[in-house]
Amino acid sequence: MKQTEQKHQLSKPETVNxxxxxxIxxxxxxxxxxxxxxNLPGVISTxxxxxxxKVENPTYEEVCTGETGHAEAVKIFFDSSKTSYRDLLDVFWHNIDPTNPFGQFADRGSQYRTAIFYFNEKQxxxxxxxKKALAEGGKFDQPIATK
Incomplete structure (x- = not known):
């Protein structure tokens, strides 16, 4: 897990509601x-x-070299009164192979690694x-590689 900072933002979404x-x-x-x-209830946009x-505003070509340290990701703006962060985590875990540190399915490379980027201590x-529940659940023979 990695702390995420919001840069260059005119107003935080939390100030709206x-x-x-x-x-992310x-x-x-x-x-x-x-x-x-x-289409999840409460998801406003993705x-x-x-x-x-480590590179600001990298291009696709730069990311594909594996030198920038970036991962492909989805940013979800949601109403937590309709969809919880826990619900979003469940969707995440059900759509990845959390044991593979080298990519996902047919996509290989560090830009395809799995990670959760949090915005606050609760997240x-x-x-x-x-992650701990998944690791202890006995479903996987290998350790969870998701950061």
Whole structure:
């Protein structure tokens, strides 16, 4: 899990409505991760892009080199009174192979790794709890590689 800072933002979504929150999940190809969230109750919008790297505003070609440290990710803006962060985590875990550190399914490379980027301590706590429950659930023979 990694703390996420919101940069260059005119106003935080939380100032519009205290129930509005943001979540970011990296789970392989972002085009594959976006659809499971689009029609969930309470999801206001989704955006795909790159996160977790050391280069500001990288291009697709730069990310594909594996040198930027970025992962493909989906950013979800949601109303927590209609869909909980825990619900979003459940969707995440059901759409990835959490044991593979080298990519997801046919997509290989560090940009396709899995990770949860949290915005506050509550999200961090819930993400860590869900990862621990998955690891202890006995479903997988290998350790959970998701960061």
């Amino acid at each position: 205290p129930n509005y929150q943001t979540a 999940f990296a789970g392989g190809c972002f085009w594959c991760m976006q659809p499971p969230y689009v 955006t795909v892009g790159y996160t977790g790297g 961090k706590e819930l993400a860590e709890q869900s």
